[in-house]
Amino acid sequence: MRQTKSHIAVIFGASGDLTRRMLIPALFNLHKQKLLQHPYAILGVSRTSMSDEVFREKMKEFLPVDETTNDFINHLHYEPIETSTGNEYIKLKERIETIREQNTIPSNILFYLSTPPKMYSVIPKFLASVGLNDEKDGFKRIIIEKPFGNNFNSARQLNLDLLKYFGEKQIYRIDHYLGKETVQNLLVLRFANSLWEPLWNHKYIDHVQITSAEKLGVEKRGGYYDQSGALRDMVQNHLLQLVGLVAMEPPTVIGADAIRNEMLKVFQSIRPLKRDKLQGNVVRGQYTSSKIKGEPIKGYREEVGVPPPSRTETFAALKLHIDNWRWSGIPFYLRTGKKLPARVTEIVIHFRPTPHHLFDSAYGATNIPNQLIIRIQPDEGILLKMGLKQPGSGFNVKTVNLDFHYSDMAETYLPTAYERLLLDGINGDATLYARGDNVEKAWEIVQPILDEWDENPDFPLHGYPAGSWGPRAADELIAEEESGWRYPCKNLSNDGEYCEL
Numbered sequence: 252m253r254q255t256k257s258h259i260a261v262i263f264g265a266s267g268d269l270t271r272r273m274l275i276p277a278l279f280n281l282h283k284q285k286l287l288q289h290p291y292a293i294l295g296v297s298r299t300s301m302s303d304e305v306f307r308e309k310m311k312e313f314l315p316v317d318e319t320t321n322d323f324i325n326h327l328h329y330e331p332i333e334t335s336t337g338n339e340y341i342k343l344k345e346r347i348e349t350i351r352e353q354n355t356i357p358s359n360i361l362f363y364l365s366t367p368p369k370m371y372s373v374i375p376k377f378l379a380s381v382g383l384n385d386e387k388d389g390f391k392r393i394i395i396e397k398p399f400g401n402n403f404n405s406a407r408q409l410n411l412d413l414l415k416y417f418g419e420k421q422i423y424r425i426d427h428y429l430g431k432e433t434v435q436n437l438l439v440l441r442f443a444n445s446l447w448e449p450l451w452n453h454k455y456i457d458h459v460q461i462t463s464a465e466k467l468g469v470e471k472r473g474g475y476y477d478q479s480g481a482l483r484d485m486v487q488n489h490l491l492q493l494v495g496l497v498a499m500e501p502p503t504v505i506g507a508d509a510i511r512n513e514m515l516k517v518f519q520s521i522r523p524l525k526r527d528k529l530q531g532n533v534v535r536g537q538y539t540s541s542k543i544k545g546e547p548i549k550g551y552r553e554e555v556g557v558p559p560p561s562r563t564e565t566f567a568a569l570k571l572h573i574d575n576w577r578w579s580g581i582p583f584y585l586r587t588g589k590k591l592p593a594r595v596t597e598i599v600i601h602f603r604p605t606p607h608h609l610f611d612s613a614y615g616a617t618n619i620p621n622q623l624i625i626r627i628q629p630d631e632g633i634l635l636k637m638g639l640k641q642p643g644s645g646f647n648v649k650t651v652n653l654d655f656h657y658s659d660m661a662e663t664y665l666p667t668a669y670e671r672l673l674l675d676g677i678n679g680d681a682t683l684y685a686r687g688d689n690v691e692k693a694w695e696i697v698q699p700i701l702d703e704w705d706e707n708p709d710f711p712l713h714g715y716p717a718g719s720w721g722p723r724a725a726d727e728l729i730a731e732e733e734s735g736w737r738y739p740c741k742n743l744s745n746d747g748e749y750c751e752l
């Protein structure tokens with residue numbers, strides 16, 4: 252990874268959870284790897300009143316202690332401001348200037364908005380009002396956390412608001428899935444190997460499954476989650492980004508414009524969902540109370556912050572088609588949910604069966620088509636399932652696994668998504684950030700579902716017991732595929748409805 256330019260990272264929402272759990276630890280890891288060019292500074296900003304020392308101590312609690320911790324902590328500063336008041340930004344600008352002068356840092360500034368979404372158009376306006384968007388003396392970039400809008404209209408409005416004060420090239424919309432090492436590996440797997448390209452189309456692929464399962468429920472985020480639901484929280488962003496990477500055409504180069512152009516083309520080719528055709532193509536579910544290993548587990552409606560009559564979905568599954576030359580007729584099945592049996596994200600490419608079944612059931616064989624499994628997390632890796640001869644008489648075919656686990660690589664260090672994305676943001680590389688038009692298009696894809704769910708109280712919401720693989724209706728959604736869903740286990744190379752979790 253390339254070292255950054257000397258800069259100040261200004262984090263809005265510095266007293267929040269994301270800052271201490273993700274952002275500061277990610278910056279610490281970059282510091283440890285000597286990827287942050289000295290001198291540099293990190294300035295935390297939020298409304299809570301706190302000194303630099305208190306901020307440093309608070310952040311330290313979330314960092315491992317080693318010989319670099321204190322050195323890193325000394326780069327942290329803190330400024331309390333009332334972020335919704337324009338005049339306060341004069342104070343912020345002065346503080347930035349003081350830190351810059353004291354540390355001889357050029358005027359390169361990365362702003363990170365880790366605040367409630369309602370501030371996403373307010374803060375940029377006030378930054379611009381004091382000239383903190385001006386790139387005359389150095390870069391000024393702004394990273395926007397998710398959710399980027401709550402629907403198509405609000406996302407479009409947010410883009411318009413941001414573009415009044417910052418150019419598209421200064422805006423970095425984060426989708427932390429794109430920062431995951433294994434998600435980026437999809438590009439390498441597809442485009443650094445000549446093996447796949449001839450097969451990567453409707454002639455050889457039967458269907459594609461993308462699963463992002465979570466074992467946890469909504470935990471303490473019931474209030475937020477109930478306004479969101481699985482479709483907004485996971486499908487509109489993370490899962491559609493995965494669809495984009497699996498389905499896109501080879502970009503001309505690995506660069507922000509080339510890759511994001513190809514992603515956009517995929518989104519533009521997704522067959523628009525019609526509200527009157529959603530049943531059978533879209534399933535929503537909500538976890539209900541159950542017992543796991545004898546322990547009672549709360550249902551979603553009993554979670555803190557969730558109103559008891561809530562109809563918010565904690566599970567969503569959908570079937571999409573991409574109407575283009577490569578993917579014509581090939582279904583993409585997506586599913587995500589909370590309180591499922593395991594935390595697993597993976598993409599399964601189901602290849603077509605051989606055209607003629609030589610080794611039929613007379614040899615005890617089932618003609619199991621090949622599957623390529625790209626495991627995003629955990630046990631990150633790649634698995635290819637193929638038929639080989641069972642040793643002994645006859646021609647019995649057995650499905651075997653060719654598997655690669657990242658953990659087998661010597662000296663594997665998988666940087667966290669935030670580490671990679673922050674570094675790219677500081678380096679001005681937007682390849683792994685979502686472009687405004689892509690985000691809007693992704694909202695447009697799910698908007699008919701959101702509208703139907705909002706406006707049609709009769710659209711089924713299926714309960715599923717916490718700890719199960721979601722509602723039965725999700726199995727019906729994929730019923731036309733002989734394989735059904737793959738039930739992933741903790742270990743990449745295992746599957747089946749019953750496995751070690």
Ligand code: BG6
Nearest residue numbers: 397427463465484485489596628
């Ligand atoms: C976030 C969602 O964007 O992604 C969370 O808001 C979800 O609800 C999380 O738990 C999943 O991310 P990961 O990296 O744990 O798969």
